[in-house]
Amino acid sequence: MFKSLKKDLPASIVVFFVALPLCLGIALASGAPLFSGLIAGIVGGIVVGALSGSNIGVSGPAAGLAAIVLIAITSLGYKNFLLAVVIGGVIQLIFGILRLGIIGYFFPSSVIKGMLTGIGIIIILKQIRFFFGMDKTVQGDYEFLNVGWNNLISGLLQDINALISGNISVGATLIGLVAIGILLLWSNVLSKKGKIFQLIQGPLVAVVVGIVYYLSTKGGDFGLNQSQLVSVPVPDSFDSFMGQFSFPNFEVIANTEVWITGFTIALVASLETLLCVEATDKLDPHKNVTPTNRELLAQGTGNIISGLIGGLPITQVIVRSSANIQSGGETKMSAIIHGFFLLISIILIPNLLNQIPLAVLAAVLFIVGFKLAKPSTFKAMFSLGWKQWLPFMATVMPMVITGDLLLGIGLGLAVGIFVILLKNFQNSHFLHKEEGNEGKVKMTLAEEVTFFNKGAILKELDSLPPNSFLELNVTGTRYLDNDIIEILEDFILKAQERNINIKLISQRGTVENPESFIEFFKQKITA
Structure with missing residues (x-):
């Protein structure tokens, strides 16, 4: 695992800066304490990263489960919900023992590519208001980070209206543009000029420049306000830090609703993980094949630990995994190190993290989203014919319109099955x-x-x-x-x-x- 450390370390820094706002945003969208998202990110990086057989997959709190988690917390209460997370992890272990990881292989390639493209478009659309510093509310700061909950088209229309009316922050827009310039310069020019530019990654430089910009313009006309910065919980003592952890209520172990919620979490989290594994393996330049049953065992273990200490459910996450791949990560060390970075940062430097402009993180995610949803992907799928194009678009469009990851996958799979039946009916091979x-x-x-x-x-x-x-x-x-x-x-x-x-x-x-x-x-x- 240590032979590629010179590539894994810089990649882990990029994944850390992508994961930090995602952990916070998904927690907020799920109606859970912000700290619970960080717990899930730490466990997903260190525990799942160590146990997983994936070289480049990165796990953390699950955006696709946000709606389920929100309903469960509202219905059960948070501590009872944590017990459901633990039960879900145990069920995932059973799935792995029964060797059910093969389920992910039954999804057509067109649906997997549609899922990746849809996520890329969602990421881009959700960054607009933060890149331009339009949203001034606390909840809005993290709304864009949730993949499967809000209506994207409605939000996009609001953003377009704000742009037309000039309701943007000059400071946020300026530092966002500077960040994109740094990222493009680093990836297209400087990374080819010397090893120092490969070791020090563009996103890290962009974040540092963003912090310097915030401090140097503080209180000025081009300055940023608190709603345009990352917001990590800052404990004032060791006791207050430990007080952020929650523990499940095992007294409701016989509650049927808890078990139903646990099974739902296990099923959806397993499906989302297996699809992400399939997609990540396709993106992997080395074409490694992840052992899916081992992945279920790793995810189950991670969810048990996360639930026991107050964290959200965990899955493998395509946004972090793709960022890891694009940054040159080669082994699981990048995922593990990013987990330690999350842990160390919330203990030692929470105040420094709270000085990172959201516009800089939006710029990083703009690049990630574009690489997932390149125009060339649409062209390639269209050139393959309608049998590939229809399932691809049937996956992309529902995801973009509703923001629902599982709905897009379900419709894409349904169209894919329909195409198979239609071709059978048309006497193509039998x-x-x-x-x-x-x-x-x-x-x-x-x-x-x-x-x-x-x-x-x-x-x-x-x-x-x-x-x-x-x-x-x-x-x-x-x-x-x-x-x-x-x-x-x-x-x-x-x-x-x-x-x-x-x-x-x-x-x-x-x-x-x-x-x-x-x-x-x-x-x-x-x-």
Whole structure:
């Protein structure tokens, strides 16, 4: 794990600056104490990072669970909710033991790419108000960080109206533009000039410049107010620091609602993690394959620990993982170190963290979002044809319109399944037809023929002209669905009326007697 430390250390710094506001924002959007988001980020980095088999995946509080967490805390109370988190972690351990990690492989590549693109667009849209310093409310400071809760289009229209009316902060906009300039200069020019520019990452320089800008313009016309800065809880003593931890209420262990919430957390967190694992492996330049069952065990362990000390549920997070990849992270050390950075920072330098402009963090996330949602991705998916384009867009559009990660994935998967069924119906691979001379037609059935195919087979058989000759080859067919058997039996009777001669070719030889066809098919379906 230490052989790539010179790359993992700078990457961990970038992930830290991306993770810090995400931890706070997701906690606020979930109706939980801000400190609970930091706990989840620390556990996700150190514990899950150490146990996971992923080299570049980074875990933390789950944006896709924000709505579920908010409802659960409102209904159960926070300490009872923490017990549900612990139960969810135990259930995830059971999922891993039962080897259910394979579920993630059943999602089409077009849906995975749609999820990545949708998240990239959401990230960009959510940064606008903070890049321009438009939102002055405490809750608004972190609203953009929640991926699956607020209506993005409504928020975007408000942002556009604010831009048109000139309701922006000159100071925030200025430092945001400077930060983007630093990031682009660093990644496109300076990183290729020397090792020092690879060791010291652009986002770190942008953050330092942002802090210097805030301190030097404090109280001036181009200065920033407190609502345009990061806000980390600042304890005034060791006791107040320890007082930020909460512990689950095990007295409600028999409460059915707690168990239902725990199972829901386990199911949704596992699904979100497996999809992120699939997506992260696609982004990994080294194409490592993450062991999914081990990932479920790691996530379950992390959720148990997080719940026991007052943290939010944890999943692998594509925003942090992609930032890790884009920053050159190669092993799990970058995830682990970023967890230690979170821990050390909230203990030693919370006041310094609270001087980081949100516009700088928005600039960092602008770059991350653009790399996930490049225009070239849309062009590439469109060039692959409608079978890839439709599931891709069916995933992207609901996510962008509603901000709901799971809704987009669900609709994209549904469209993907519909495309598969449609192509089966259209006879793309299960039926081969050759028209020869003198009305001779050859049809070859595939290895498995199911009820999905009966519409197309019926259409082809009914289109055969009278007085023709059909050679039906089932040599390679291992399974015939009963629906197909019924179609073939009916066709045998129709063929006699239309003077269509049939020859059946199978592994057992050739059958030309119509009375023997039905017996052959019955044997086929029984086998």
